[in-house]
Amino acid sequence: MHGMHSVSDWLCFAVWENGELVRSLSLSPDAGIGENIGEPYDFELPYWAGEHPVKPMFSEGPYPLPFHPLDLGEQALRALFGFVIEGRPDPDDIDPFDIHLHGFRVADATGREQAERAARMEQVLQSMKPPRRYRITPDGTLRELGDDET
Template sequence: MGAKTALLAFADGDLRAALRDAAPAGRAEAEQAVRRIHPGRRVEWHKETSLDDVHPADIVTNAVVLAGAEVFCDRRLVLGRPSELPEHLLALGAGRRIVMHGMHSVVDWLCFAVWEDGRLVRSLSLSPDSGIIEDIGERYPFELPYWAGEHPVEPWPDDDDDEPYPLPFHPLELGEDALRALFGFVQEGMPGPDDIDEHSVPMHGFLVI
């Protein structure tokens, strides 16, 4: 799997509905939103892009302002411990839902988290090397089959290593289900009939230094 994501969103309700009905505001509104999440940084226009660019370069923030939601793709906004989300971002999410999703296929790392009106209701971060870094709140229904052992990692046929995979499931497999449940689309695998076409959601890219 080659999946990588770095997503943070603020939504008034169902984020998936906001993305599905995407009628984005212009570049100026997106730039203002980027300045709010990166106060004191220099922000410069970079390029037009779309929601499929969910893991941009280190100094790039992709952003879109929608009716009822703001979505950002930025590696600096996803954390190994999502519970440590900075206070200014929690303040921006006051009265709203905040959703984080991060994956990195090189190390099989996954995190996702949800806040409701500033209160963390679910956070998971794990990788085979670090184990379970954070596991806070009640697990969502889409997670339960993984924790119940229904998605074990099968060894490669020619792998001589007898050591079992150190987690009960592959983080990136759960990560795809989390991405669909929280954002409404997937990176790998066959899109479902109700999935959002991430290529159809335009975003504005900015250099943030």
């Protein structure tokens, strides 16, 4: 499993072998290291060793991690899947656009399953109480708003 989010500089990846989690890493500069399970892979070691520091921009001070998560994320893509999304591909990298995937559509030919889901949703909605709204008061407590209040 691999995920990156460029807006927050977040990276996560996880690897299972024979159904057992052997490596999981999730980190971002704002949240820090959220998960770090298992031994780092060889491709990670130069990053943890400080060989890929982030150069400060706009005098914002030192970067809170020893490397940029998205840089490590690209190396994780290469090591785990054989390609990169950004950056310069190596000659041995796979072109991800050359990979053909199969698509499947699951259909409910009778419509029975959809009707059952709709009926169950209606039951759930009927069992719910009306929504309640609250406002924080100056002393920090919550006060429930009446129907005529905005």
